Amino acid sequence: AGSLGLHGECMDARHLPEEPAALADELESHTTFGRVRPDQKRAMVHALQSRGHTVAMTGDGVNDVLALKDADIGVAMGSGSSASRAVAQIVLLDNRFATLPHVVAEGRRVIGNIERVSNLFLTKTVYSVLLAILVGLAGLSAKLFGSDPLLFPFQPIHVTIAAWFTIGIPAFILSLAPNNERARPGFVRRVMTAALPSGLAVGAATFTSYLLAYEGRAATETEQTQASTAALITLLVAALWVLAVVARPYEWWRIALVAISGLAYVVIFSIPAARELFILDPSNVAITSTALGIGLLGAIAVEVIWWVQGALLGEQRRLWRVRER
CATH class of the missing domain: 3.40.50.1000 (HAD superfamily/HAD-like)
Structure with missing residues (x-):
């Protein structure tokens, strides 16, 4: 019965x-x-x-x-x-009733991992749209006042490498990872309250970094490359912290995922052949240092957003996974 x-x-x-x-x-x-x-x-x-x-x-x-x-x-x-x-x-x-725990576990894994991956992809969508809008408004303003319009910060190859280790590869791993967190209502609300402000913070930091490094349409090719590199550095630092937040609560392999993603970009910027291939020029110490500083400010903003979101939604934030007994 x-x-x-x-x-x-x-x-x-x-x-x-x-x-x-x-x-x-x-x-x-x-x-x-x-x-x-x-x-x-x-x-x-x-x-x-x-x-x-x-x-x-x-x-x-x-x-x-x-x-x-x-x-x-x-x-x-x-x-x-x-x-x-x-x-x-x-x-x-x-x-067999013994099958049900496996069914529940699979459902939790799918729902929980979709939420993590959604945060990554939606954050990228938000900061990409914001950058396009800000560059367009800046260009329109320059045209109205008779000054040089603003060029878009990135080369196409920059967009590609930015997505490699901040979204693409980490999202693939996180989507297949085990996840025993209970499914909760409010999926859309949680994703939107996390991704929207985080994307705005990353986009604003990137645009600010580019404005400080931009020398105008009269800039040499080297100066323009340095400005684009500065914007990319800021974007990578802030976006990597978005990944670090999404990967919580931490386990050893999640920490390794974030660390390897960050080290991959360090390697790309360190190898001369890779810098030439990806059109990167971090040789201007002042511009690069400023870009790193702004990127860290963007990362701090993402961290604050994560804690504030938890307070608004009434969720307990945990940095480390607690094993259930």
Whole structure:
């Protein structure tokens, strides 16, 4: 017969009240119910849902169909009736309850990792759009006042290498990683409140760095390359910290992922052949130092946003993963 997992003592279902609020009170204080009619099973599901519970119902017979259909998650046995299998979201073909923990774990992994990856990609979308808007407004302003319009900060190859180790490779690894965090409502709200302000912070820092290094349309090719490099350095520092925030709570391999991503850019900037290939010129110490400083300010802003978001959403922030016992 179908069953509902609760906490408390046993009770004969013939003594259950019909009124939904009183029924919900009884369900909160008892764990096992005997002689439950099909309509009572359905009423139990509705009563628990009225208290904000996510209800899972398991069953294998026709008398379980009403509750299976109305539950948030209906689980039917593979050997059960065709009606119960038809209305259930999950069918246990091996008829073993031991399969359910693996199903839950896989669902948590997919949902949790999608949220992490969404934060990375949406942050990139926000700062890319912001940079395009700011450069366009600056160019329009320059045209109105008769000065030289502003060039876009990056060469196409810069956009490519910026995405390698701040989004592409880390997102691939994070999307496949194990994740046992419980799924929670409010997916869109959490992603938007994290990615939008972070993307704005990264974009504003990058644009500021470029403005300070930009010498105008009359600049030499070397000066323009140095300005683009400065903007890229600022972007990489701030975007890497976005990755560091998204990877929390930390485990050894998450720390290694962030560290390797940062070291990869250090290697690219250190090898002369790579600098030539990717059109990079960090030789101007003053401009490069300023770019690093602004990038660190952008990283600090991303960190503050992470803590403020946790306070606004009422979520406890943890830097390190706590192993469940």
